Amino acid sequence: MGETNRCKIKYIPSKLPVLHCLCILCVAFFCSIFLTACGLGQAKSAAILDCPYTSLGWESSLEDVIAAEGDSFSTYDSVYGGLCYTYPKEYNGLQGTVKYMFDDKEKLVSVAWAYHTDDADALLTLYETICASVESSYGESGYHTGTVGNYGDVWYLESGDIILSSMSTDELMALQYSYLHPSVSNTEKMTQ
Numbered sequence: 001m002g003e004t005n006r007c008k009i010k011y012i013p014s015k016l017p018v019l020h021c022l023c024i025l026c027v028a029f030f031c032s033i034f035l036t037a038c039g040l041g042q043a044k045s046a047a048i049l050d051c052p053y054t055s056l057g058w059e060s061s062l063e064d065v066i067a068a069e070g071d072s073f074s075t076y077d078s079v080y081g082g083l084c085y086t087y088p089k090e091y092n093g094l095q096g097t098v099k100y101m102f103d104d105k106e107k108l109v110s111v112a113w114a115y116h117t118d119d120a121d122a123l124l125t126l127y128e129t130i131c132a133s134v135e136s137s138y139g140e141s142g143y144h145t146g147t148v149g150n151y152g153d154v155w156y157l158e159s160g161d162i163i164l165s166s167m168s169t170d171e172l173m174a175l176q177y178s179y180l181h182p183s184v185s186n187t188e189k190m191t192q
Contacts, residue, residue: 047159051179052133053091053098053113058160058181060108065100078102080109080184089113091177092129103184112178120149120168123175127151127166130177134162154186161185 049057056068062085066073069087078084081104089098096115103109117123131153135141141153141164152165160182166175 047182049111049179049181050159051111053089053177054100054111056100056108056111058108062102062106065108069098069100078110080104082106091115092126094126107181107183109181109184110178112176114174114176116172116174118173120173123166123168123173124151127164127175130164130175134164138162156186158182 047058054068056064060068065085069085069089073085073087075083075085078101080101082102084099084101086097086099089096091098091113094115096113099110099112099114100108101110101112115126117126131141134153134155138155138157142156143152143154145152149168150166152163154164155162161178161180163176163178163180165178167173
């Protein structure tokens with residue numbers, strides 16, 4: 001039987017010097033560390049509050065709120081275990097109230113602008129204007145209810161939910177436009 005060479009591994013010496021190979025490995029190693037560090041930095045980045053009626057962010061403290069809005073505020077218990085600080089605030093040419101809600105650890109977790117009126121048509125127009133603006137930035141809402149007198153939309157975002165709701169009854173015609181921190185936002189989209 002003749003001997004074949006196709007299964008035998010031959011040692012072929014490298015034509016690159018050892019130092020050159022080490023340099024290539026070092027560059028590859030440092031590039032992988034750099035890219036890994038960049039990726040980890042993105043994963044841990046803080047949620048950003050991109051809200052049209054306040055310049056504050058989720059990292060803002062009560063002192064930041066007072067510095068931005070002033071010290072003439074009212075408070076009530078927040079649904080998140082801390083306090084809610086309210087200020088008169090104009091938005092979209094209308095005088096309403098901005099609410100900064102803190103949790104039990106004094107972390108800002110919700111910002112809302114509330115408005116009330118005696119005109120149901122004006123309330124609906126305002127609702128539609130704000131809804132169109134949010135849709136132009138974030139697309140269609142993930143939840144919509146459009147019952148007579150009560151409208152609501154929710155945009156489920158990684159940066160935190162946006163909730164737009166209105167209520168129109170004989171005694172109350174109001175709208176609230178809220179931004180929630182991701183830690184208090186819904187983790188699953190609701191279905192209609």
